[in-house]
Amino acid sequence: MKYLLKLSYCGTNYAGFQVQPNANTVQAELMRAAEKIFTVPCLVTGCSRTDSGVHAYEYYATVEVPCGGANISSEKLPRALASVLPPDISVMAAWHVADDFSVRRAVSGKEYVYTLWTKNYPNPFLADRAWHYTRPLNMEQMNEAAKFLLGKQDFAAFMASGSSITDTVRTITRCEAVADSDGTVKIYVAADGFLYNMVRIIVGTLVYVSEEKIKSEDIADILLSKDRKKAGKTAPAGGLYLNKVFINFER
Amino acid sequence: MKYLLKLSYCGTNYAGFQVQPNANTVQAELMRAAEKIFTVPCLVTGCSRTDSGVHAYEYYATVEVPCGGANISSEKLPRALASVLPPDISVMAAWHVADDFSVRRAVSGKEYVYTLWTKNYPNPFLADRAWHYTRPLNMEQMNEAAKFLLGKQDFAAFMASGSSITDTVRTITRCEAVADSDGTVKIYVAADGFLYNMVRIIVGTLVYVSEEKIKSEDIADILLSKDRKKAGKTAPAGGLYLNKVFINFER
Numbered sequence: 001m002k003y004l005l006k007l008s009y010c011g012t013n014y015a016g017f018q019v020q021p022n023a024n025t026v027q028a029e030l031m032r033a034a035e036k037i038f039t040v041p042c043l044v045t046g047c048s049r050t051d052s053g054v055h056a057y058e059y060y061a062t063v064e065v066p067c068g069g070a071n072i073s074s075e076k077l078p079r080a081l082a083s084v085l086p087p088d089i090s091v092m093a094a095w096h097v098a099d100d101f102s103v104r105r106a107v108s109g110k111e112y113v114y115t116l117w118t119k120n121y122p123n124p125f126l127a128d129r130a131w132h133y134t135r136p137l138n139m140e141q142m143n144e145a146a147k148f149l150l151g152k153q154d155f156a157a158f159m160a161s162g163s164s165i166t167d168t169v170r171t172i173t174r175c176e177a178v179a180d181s182d183g184t185v186k187i188y189v190a191a192d193g194f195l196y197n198m199v200r201i202i203v204g205t206l207v208y209v210s211e212e213k214i215k216s217e218d219i220a221d222i223l224l225s226k227d228r229k230k231a232g233k234t235a236p237a238g239g240l241y242l243n244k245v246f247i248n249f250e251r
Numbered sequence: 252m253k254y255l256l257k258l259s260y261c262g263t264n265y266a267g268f269q270v271q272p273n274a275n276t277v278q279a280e281l282m283r284a285a286e287k288i289f290t291v292p293c294l295v296t297g298c299s300r301t302d303s304g305v306h307a308y309e310y311y312a313t314v315e316v317p318c319g320g321a322n323i324s325s326e327k328l329p330r331a332l333a334s335v336l337p338p339d340i341s342v343m344a345a346w347h348v349a350d351d352f353s354v355r356r357a358v359s360g361k362e363y364v365y366t367l368w369t370k371n372y373p374n375p376f377l378a379d380r381a382w383h384y385t386r387p388l389n390m391e392q393m394n395e396a397a398k399f400l401l402g403k404q405d406f407a408a409f410m411a412s413g414s415s416i417t418d419t420v421r422t423i424t425r426c427e428a429v430a431d432s433d434g435t436v437k438i439y440v441a442a443d444g445f446l447y448n449m450v451r452i453i454v455g456t457l458v459y460v461s462e463e464k465i466k467s468e469d470i471a472d473i474l475l476s477k478d479r480k481k482a483g484k485t486a487p488a489g490g491l492y493l494n495k496v497f498i499n500f501e502r
Contacts, residue, residue, distance in 0.1 A: 010375040055376075078372055087378035119343075121329055124261040125306075127338035129376075 003074060004097045004249075005030075005081075007059040010088040012128040012238070015052045017059070026050075026089055030061060033084045037077075038069035047103045047245055048110065051197075053128065053237035057113075058092075060245050062103045095249070109246040111174065111190035112199045115239045119183040130184065131203075131239035138210040139179050142187075145209040146175040148219035149189075149202060156226035158202055159195035160234065168195055168226070177206060188243070197234050205232035254325060255348045255500075256281075256332075258310040261339040263379040263489070266303045268310070277301075277340055281312060284335045288328075289320035298354045298496055299361065302448075304379065304488035308364075309343075311496050313354045346500070360497040362425065362441035363450045366490045370434040381435065382454075382490035389461040390430050393438075396460040397426040399470035400440075400453060407477035409453055410446035411485065419446055419477070428457060439494070448485050456483035 007026075015023035019031070027044055034042040043064040050056060072080055077094040085091070117123045117130040118137060126132075149158075149172050156168040174190035187206060189199050205222070208214040214222070214232065222230045258277075266274035270282070278295055285293040294315040301307060323331055328345040336342070368374045368381040369388060377383075400423050407419040425441035438457060440450045456473070459465040465473070465483065473481045 008372075008375050010378070082373055087373055088375045090373045090375045092372045121259075121343045122333055122338055122341040124259050124339045124341045125380075127261070 001065045001069065001071075002097050002099050002101060003063045003065070003077060004095045004101065004103065005061050005063060005077075005091050006093040007056065007061060008090045008092055009056050009059065010129075011050065011053050011055040013086075013088060016054065017046045017048070017050045017056075023052075026059075027061075029086060029089055030063070030081075033081050034063050034065070036084045037072065037080045038063075038065045040066055040069040042066070042069065045103055047107050047247070048242065050242060051237050051240070054240045054242070055129065056242040058245050059242055060103050060107070060247055062097065062101065064099075097249075103247075106247050106249070107245055108248055109173070109190060109192045110194065110242060111188060111244040111246075112194070113241050113243040114187040114189070114199060114203045114235060115241065116185040116187075116203075117183060118179075118185055123183070126184075128238040131236050133207065135211065137177075137179070137185055137207070139177055139185070141209050141216055142177045142206040145206055145214070145216035145219050146177060146187075148216065148223070149175045153223050154226060155195055155198060155223070157222050157228055157231050158198050158205070159228065160197035160201070161228045163196040165195060170195065170198075175202070190244070199240060200235040200237070201228075201231050201233075203232075203235035203239070207235070208232035252316045252320065252322075253348050253350050253352060254314045254316070254328060255346045255352065255354065256312050256314060256328075256342050257344040258307065258312060259341045259343055260307050260310065261380075262301060262304050262306040264337075264339060267305065268297045268299070268301045274303075277310075278312075280337060280340055281314070281332075284332050285314050285316070287335045288323065288331045289314075289316045291317055291320040293317070293320065296354055298358050298498070299493065301493060302488050302491070305491045305493070306380065307493040309496050310493055311354050311358070311498055313348065313352065315350075348500075354498075357498050357500070358496055359499055360424070360441060360443045361445065361493060362439060362495040362497075363445070364492050364494040365438040365440070365450060365454045365486060366492065367436040367438070367454075368434060369430075369436055374434070377435075379489040382487050384436075384458065386462065388428075388430070388436055388458070390428055390436070392460050392467055393428045393457040396457055396465070396467035396470050397428060397438075399467065399474070400426045404474050405477060406446055406449060406474070408473050408479055408482050409449050409456070410479065411448035411452070412479045414447040416446060421446065421449075426453070441495070450491060451486045451488070452479075452482050452484075454483075454486035454490070458486070459483035
């Protein structure tokens with residue numbers, strides 16, 4: 001029996017989604033919870049890796065229950081898992097899916113949102129949940145630069161060095177910075193796929209544009225250079241949230 | 252030298268504001284931070300007690316620095332304290348005040364906001380920051396009942412039993428439940444002063460009204476009875492936030 005779970009989690013206490021030796025992860029918590037509920041070890045597969053300290057407003061994972069596991073309806077599964085999961089991981093909904101359903105293949109794209117807290121004092125409710133950045137942000141220039149990142153392009157310059165990925169072409173469908181009246185600035189990046197640290201490097205680069213270390217029209221040259229060193233610094237993990245997952249349930 | 256601090260804190264990790272034996276508190280953290288910055292032990296006085304796990308969007312405290320303490324301008328004090336305070340306590344602003352300024356006397360009233368999370372799955376970002384309550388809330392009946400609490404009345408029935416306070420008359424100037432489209436319900440209570448657990452008992456009582464355990468018009472009888480047992484249960488601490496402090500800087 002295979003279930004698709006829609007999740008949400010606060011990543012502060014986790015070394016990312018994927019199981020790691022010597023560190024707690026969201027996947028490890030889900031495996032422990034599933035084994036308690038189904039009484040047998042289950043296979044948990046996530047839709048995406050997330051880094052240590054990164055959060056998810058929306059995330060999808062499948063749980064494969066082998067023969068002999070307890071029989072639980074998909075309607076009852078979220079509440080059953082809630083009773084054994086820590087409060088920083090939540091199952092919002094669950095569905096039965098076909099045995100050959102692959103959550104990785106079902107995902108056609110994702111949207112991340114990066115949160116900055118811009119007032120001059122720290123926000124105690126956003127500790128590890130936003131980048132505390134106190135210099136004035138030039139929203140107009142950042143959004144001017146963001147436009148250069150849209151479309152199908154080679155994002156090699158926006159990938160952490162040392163990554164083994166060779167196909168670095170992705171299609172960004174949204175890249176936009178929005179200032180909120182409460183003192184937060186949110187940067188939305190949606191694409192068909194992401195390279196390692198891509199959103200955090202994009203955020204660091206847009207902040208460099210605001211600081212006039214990079215001109216918005218330089219973005220085109222940075223993309224062409226494919227040189228990580230030409231882009232901005234990698235923004236801190238705590239500000240990053242997986243916001244939406246574009247998933248095709250039929251596959 | 253005396254400073255007035257405007258603070259904000261997430262109360263999850265603290266046994267309230269006031270110093271306690273064998274437990275960490277916000278006041279203890281402020282005293283440790285002030286001693287580091289001013290190089291001498293300082294007296295920290297808060298505008299109000301808050302319970303264990305209760306939060307503050309806004310809070311005022313004074314710091315009295317004895318002779319021999321370091322000389323720091325009020326403009327530089329928030330950043331100096333931020334460098335030694337934990338990230339869940341923030342100093343938003345600081346002012347010099349007269350030596351006879353009393354933060355308790357300067358406060359003429361306060362507003363609390365109580366947050367409920369009403370979707371059927373837990374919100375991982377509101378663990379310990381909201382009451383997860385999943386039954387449908389009858390906003391109309393709750394607001395009908397809330398109106399009976401307005402004005403100058405004896406709130407003895409809305410005070411935790413065992414309190415030694417004898418003058419239980421207070422004036423509530425706002426009592427209102429507001430539903431947000433994101434799944435949170437906020438209950439605002441403003442008054443010239445509050446009795447022990449008063450807001451949490453009011454919230455528990457309004458929820459009883461929604462559950463039809465109490466009729467909205469029964470509120471008048473509960474007030475007249477002065478009997479704690481006639482009101483609703485005390486709502487959990489984690490949903491409560493000190494929202495605004497009405498302070499007179501001239502006193």
